[in-house]
Amino acid sequence: MKIGEVARETGLSVKAIRYYHDIGLVAAPRGDNGYRSYGRVQLAQLQFVARCKALGFSLEQCATLLALNGSERRTAAEVKAMASEQLGQVRDKLDQLRSLERRLSGLVGGCPGGAGAQCSILDTLNGGVR
Known part of the structure; x- marks a missing residue:
């Protein structure tokens, strides 16, 4: 599967997928043409990572969860x-x-708005000093 297809399937950007590959989070072998080739395993891993990211987990946490997901000792x-x-x-x-x-x-x-220049929001942001 090509990276663009993987991006569509996972909802991840091509840039993110390349980055995940570069940092070793999800590895896809390169074919003879030099392009990465994504199979079912990598697709499933990237979908897993996308779900983790959607829950706010960091990449480090995603890596740990991915490892735990693949471990029988977890x-x-x-x-x-x-x-x-x-x-x-x-x-x-x-x-x-x-x-x-x-x-x-x-x-x-607390701000009345209006056409005048006086603004209580800016006054507050200025620490009450004009």
Whole structure:
């Protein structure tokens, strides 16, 4: 399978697939013509990585999960621990985003807008100093 086809099947960009190959995350053998040849195994691995990335896992975590997926010695506890850690990070980010939303909402709500040059948002961003 050619890289463009793999990109369409996985939803990953050609650039990302090449990068994953270059860093050894997913290896595809090169044919006599010098092009990488992707088979079912590589396609499945790249789809797995795409799903991991969609859940916010880092490339390092993707590599670990990919290795665990292919290991008969893995334990579900290892995988759950990684997913639980990721969930905690997502929850922390959500808390940060909610705080940011409250602050921005306060700024927007406190600004009357209008045609004048006076802007309470810019005043706040300037630390109250004009």
